[in-house]
Amino acid sequence: MSAEKPLVYLILGAGNSGRREVIADLIEGGLAETDQAVVFLAESEAADPADAKLPALARWRLTGDEIIEAPLPPGTTHVFFIADGHQNPPDQVEAFKVWLDAQGHELARILCVINCQLAEKHPPLLAWFEACVHFSDIVLLSRREGVENKWMTAFLAHFHDKFYPCLFEMVKAGRVKNPGLVLEPQARRMSHAFDAEQDWIFTDADGEEIDEQDETDDEDGVEAAPEVDPYLERDATGRRAHRIPDINKYLG
Numbered sequence: 001m002s003a004e005k006p007l008v009y010l011i012l013g014a015g016n017s018g019r020r021e022v023i024a025d026l027i028e029g030g031l032a033e034t035d036q037a038v039v040f041l042a043e044s045e046a047a048d049p050a051d052a053k054l055p056a057l058a059r060w061r062l063t064g065d066e067i068i069e070a071p072l073p074p075g076t077t078h079v080f081f082i083a084d085g086h087q088n089p090p091d092q093v094e095a096f097k098v099w100l101d102a103q104g105h106e107l108a109r110i111l112c113v114i115n116c117q118l119a120e121k122h123p124p125l126l127a128w129f130e131a132c133v134h135f136s137d138i139v140l141l142s143r144r145e146g147v148e149n150k151w152m153t154a155f156l157a158h159f160h161d162k163f164y165p166c167l168f169e170m171v172k173a174g175r176v177k178n179p180g181l182v183l184e185p186q187a188r189r190m191s192h193a194f195d196a197e198q199d200w201i202f203t204d205a206d207g208e209e210i211d212e213q214d215e216t217d218d219e220d221g222v223e224a225a226p227e228v229d230p231y232l233e234r235d236a237t238g239r240r241a242h243r244i245p246d247i248n249k250y251l252g
Contacts, residue, residue: 021174
């Protein structure tokens with residue numbers, strides 16, 4: 001990572017998940033006094049008492065042509081980009097990647113804050129949270145008060161059994177045990193959308209996926225196409241091929 005570029009953290013999660021409290025804790029406990037952090041909050045997110053604890057709080061907005069506007073103040077070393085907790089995560093990840101590439105910034109990590117009370121109360125939202133976890137390097141389990149241990153165990157097992165590489169950490173009263181571990185710029189996400197090198201998919205004449213090594217043996221009818229993240233892929237109508245619930249139906 002270049003010391004000349006700010007480290008950028010994307011924070012996913014539903015509205016009222018405690019993301020701003022967590023970020024305030026990460027900045028306080030994980031950054032040096034000489035670091036200059038800025039927190040970008042979605043323009044559509046309502047104000048919150050936790051905002052007073054956030055340094056250099058600014059707003060980002062999505063233009064009509066799906067372009068993110070979020071100018072950085074000079075001297076910024078760390079950027080915490082909070083996604084809109086009421087909108088589709090893959091749509092925002094896609095727009096965020098365009099902004100990140102255009103600015104030439106470094107992606108440090110993608111964090112996901114899980115509102116465990118919300119997830120336990122509404123089982124259909126598992127698909128929404130799966131989309132967030134798919135892109136995340138670290139998952140922070142928040143709002144755990146009153147949540148049954150049995151549900152928590154099953155929730156974690158769901159991802160562990162599918163060999164998700166991301167880390168899962170607990171949040172207590174808006175704080176994490178080890179801010180440095182959370183902020184460590186190491187990729188652990190399932191998604192390859194932000195990888196520096198593009199992965200390719202090879203198919204034979206019958207449209208069946210084959211190994212890259214196999215395509216060198218018989219090139220007749222072999223086609224190569226860049227890998228598309230399953231959550232960013234679109235069908236023939238332009239809609240997401242992988243549909244997820246509208247979280248606004250479950251948020252109060």
